[in-house]
Amino acid sequence: MSAGGPGGEAHGGVAPGKMIVFGLLGGLICIYAAHFLAMVNPVFSFIGALGAVCAIVWGADAVRRVCSYGLGTGVPSIGMIALGMGVIASLFGLAVGGLAGPIVAVIAAAIIGLVIGILANKVLGMNIPIMEKTMVEIGVAGALTIVGLSTTMAGTFMFAEVLELVVAPGYIAVIFIAGGMGILHPFNACLGPDEEQDRTLAVAFEKGGIAMVIAGIVSMVISTAAAIPSIVIGLLIWYISFAKFYELTKRDAYKVLGTGLLPTEEELQ
Amino acid sequence: MEPLISMGVLALMGAAATVAGASEDLESDVGSQSNPNSQVQLAPQMMYPHRIYNKAISGEPPSNALMCAVGGTTATVLMSAYNMSPVFAIAMGALIAALVHGTYSVTAFLGRPTSQKRFKQPVYLDILWSHTPVIMGYSYITTFCILVISYLMVSVLGHPFPLPLIAFIWGITIGAIGSSTGDVHYGAEREFQSVEFGAGLNAANSGNIVRKGESGLRNGFDNSWFCAKFGGPVTGIAFGMVVFLSGWVTTVFDPAKGIAIGWLSVIAGVILVLIMILWNRKIEVAARAAYGPYKEDEVAA
Numbered sequence: 001m002s003a004g005g006p007g008g009e010a011h012g013g014v015a016p017g018k019m020i021v022f023g024l025l026g027g028l029i030c031i032y033a034a035h036f037l038a039m040v041n042p043v044f045s046f047i048g049a050l051g052a053v054c055a056i057v058w059g060a061d062a063v064r065r066v067c068s069y070g071l072g073t074g075v076p077s078i079g080m081i082a083l084g085m086g087v088i089a090s091l092f093g094l095a096v097g098g099l100a101g102p103i104v105a106v107i108a109a110a111i112i113g114l115v116i117g118i119l120a121n122k123v124l125g126m127n128i129p130i131m132e133k134t135m136v137e138i139g140v141a142g143a144l145t146i147v148g149l150s151t152t153m154a155g156t157f158m159f160a161e162v163l164e165l166v167v168a169p170g171y172i173a174v175i176f177i178a179g180g181m182g183i184l185h186p187f188n189a190c191l192g193p194d195e196e197q198d199r200t201l202a203v204a205f206e207k208g209g210i211a212m213v214i215a216g217i218v219s220m221v222i223s224t225a226a227a228i229p230s231i232v233i234g235l236l237i238w239y240i241s242f243a244k245f246y247e248l249t250k251r252d253a254y255k256v257l258g259t260g261l262l263p264t265e266e267e268l269q
Numbered sequence: 270m271e272p273l274i275s276m277g278v279l280a281l282m283g284a285a286a287t288v289a290g291a292s293e294d295l296e297s298d299v300g301s302q303s304n305p306n307s308q309v310q311l312a313p314q315m316m317y318p319h320r321i322y323n324k325a326i327s328g329e330p331p332s333n334a335l336m337c338a339v340g341g342t343t344a345t346v347l348m349s350a351y352n353m354s355p356v357f358a359i360a361m362g363a364l365i366a367a368l369v370h371g372t373y374s375v376t377a378f379l380g381r382p383t384s385q386k387r388f389k390q391p392v393y394l395d396i397l398w399s400h401t402p403v404i405m406g407y408s409y410i411t412t413f414c415i416l417v418i419s420y421l422m423v424s425v426l427g428h429p430f431p432l433p434l435i436a437f438i439w440g441i442t443i444g445a446i447g448s449s450t451g452d453v454h455y456g457a458e459r460e461f462q463s464v465e466f467g468a469g470l471n472a473a474n475s476g477n478i479v480r481k482g483e484s485g486l487r488n489g490f491d492n493s494w495f496c497a498k499f500g501g502p503v504t505g506i507a508f509g510m511v512v513f514l515s516g517w518v519t520t521v522f523d524p525a526k527g528i529a530i531g532w533l534s535v536i537a538g539v540i541l542v543l544i545m546i547l548w549n550r551k552i553e554v555a556a557r558a559a560y561g562p563y564k565e566d567e568v569a570a
Contacts, residue, residue: 073307076327169345170431174338177437181327181335181373188325189377192384199383203376210369217343217365220350238372245376249392253383259395262318262486268389 010068013197016061020137023058024106027051027144031102031151038155042223045155046230049215052148052179053208053237059141059183060204064197066134067187075191078138079184083176085112086142091167094147094159101157105143113139138183145179145211146172152215152230155222171218178214182207196252202245209238275520278425282418283513286443289414290508291501293333293443294451296407298459298496299400299489300324300374302332303448305456308478310381313390315476320393322400322489325377330444332373333411334437340366340412341419341436355424359416367409374404400489415439418512426516443508450507454500459492466560514541 030051037044059082067075089112093105117135120126151157153175154165166172186203187195216230250256296302301309302324309321326332344362347353353361378397382390419435422428428435460478461470482491493501518538524531 076331079327080331168431169349170434170437171342171345173434173437174342177331177335177338181331184327184331185373185376188327189373189380190384191325192381194386195384199380203380206372206376210372214339214342214369217346220346242372242376246379249379249383252386253379253392254386254389255391257391257393259393260391262320262480263389263391268316268318 010065010197014061014201016065019058019061023055023061023137023141023144026054027058027141027148028102028106030054031144031148031157034148034151035157038151038226042155042226043229045152045219045222045226046212046216046233048148048151048157049212049230049234050148052145052152052215053205053212055141055144055148056179056182056208056211057201057204059138059145060186060207061197061201062134062137062141063183064187064195064200066128066130066138067191068195069128069130075188076184079180079188081116082138082142082183083146083180084142085109085116085139086144086146086179087172087176088112089139089143090146090150093143094150094157094162098158101159102144102147105147106140109139109143110136113137141183142179145182146175149175149179149211149215152212153218153221155219155226165221166218169221174214174218175211178207178211182211194252196248199245199248199252202241202248205241206238206245209234209236209241212237272520272523275426278421279513279516279520282421282516283509285414285417286512287505287509289411289418289443289505290446290450291497291505292407292410292414293329293447293508294455294504295493295497295501296404296411297324297329297447297451298455298500299407299493300378300404301455301489301492302326303329304452305460308456308460308476310385311476312478312480313382313385313388313476316388317476317478317480318388318390319478319480320396320486320488321478321480321492322374322396322404323378323381324374324404325381326370326373328444329448330441332370333444333447334440335373336366336370336408336412337415337419337440337443338433338437339369340416341433344416344420345432355420359413359420362416363409363413366412367405370408371401371405374401396488403490403493411443415443442511446508446511447504451496451500451504454503455492455496458500459495 030047034045034048037047063078067078086109089109090105092108094101097104113136114132117132121131147157150162150166153171154161185207186200189203190200212234213231216227216234219230220227300322306325309323312319340362343365344358347358347361348355379392382392415436419432419439422435423432462479464474480487518534522530522534522537524534
């Protein structure tokens, strides 16, 4: 029996098209802004992580849409595959693309996502109507998350620096798992028949804030001045979105009790 | 390196791994994570509301990988950028990891019951306030021990991988071992204490977890008290053995000394695995014979 209910199309909230614009354009604009402004002053490298936050929120929404079709225990797997696609696409894109690296990464991730979506539907026979589309979205969101966080950590998205400052010291591992959990955890945490998009996305912003703080901690290797804005803004995003999440929890829950006994038989009828 | 020093380091790693394994399992039991959580999640749908912490952070491997990767990253940054002592850096890394894990726990605890509004599962804030610090405490111990293992591997044994990556891999490993070893004790033994041992989970019992404790209503503390008697320690021994034995074969038969000795280490590893398989089989058969009931027709069905 699925804990997430019978499964079906996700309902309500902000339309998928707006989320795509938010994640894709927001992610790319922030990554390029971070790259060029960080050349002027490394302090601006935090903007890359803002792009990653946009991508994480978009990815979490795409996970929500595809997993609403009854993928209860498949939610963590989707998050992991997002970053799996993202790592391959982003390293490929940055390695061959130069200044166009993030865009090449997006295209590569979209192609990988499409292939995996087709395989899932046609070969594995999952028959989820939006599988191909959402796998493309999830793959691109994963790639942008990796490029965004790497840009904040290294202060640039040029491949040589990313390789030296992010991949070789092993920080790519924390990007992989913090980004992947940022994309999969919001819907996983809010899974259930009475899930609401705004509450799920509040968690996505909150997890994005945590990823930003971690990217900030790593950017201490370059300079403390570059780290402070990332950590402070990340904590701010975390606090605001957590407060919003708690407010929405109080709105949506059956009851939020300080303490108490279990509901009675009569109450449950 | 002197073989004696290598063995000493290995023993220290094994000890840290044993502590980490036990704390990892108890951490997942307090919060009811991983496989057994599906029944905690299902209970309200089957008209069994409860006061058990519902910590759905993916499976244990990804959540432990996150903790350990965050801890390893922070420790490495503190050591490389500010030349801090490894002990302080590892302690700080584990602290940040515990804080991050705490936020993941809180969002899962608040999120899932709220999304079960129609089944009338309340969100009990006293459970949140009392259990979350314990979860963070256990996650601190786990991360600290994993970072000690990873640091020893990198700095003393000269492993070529960087510390955050090794911590990440050990995080996945400890989560997988905690999930496969300790969960059985919590899920089958504790949640379904009311059914006969070895009876399996009948579909009619789905969600019908034990909700009343030795005193009052059962919560995550009661479960961790129970699991600390067997499930936690046995997970610790399992993980300690994985760390110790996997290192032991290459310490005794060091592949760096020649290809023949390298092959000897592979053979030693295979022999160890075979001994484990046979030993496990004997334990399983003995347990079924001693504690049954184990009915042939139910297996066939």
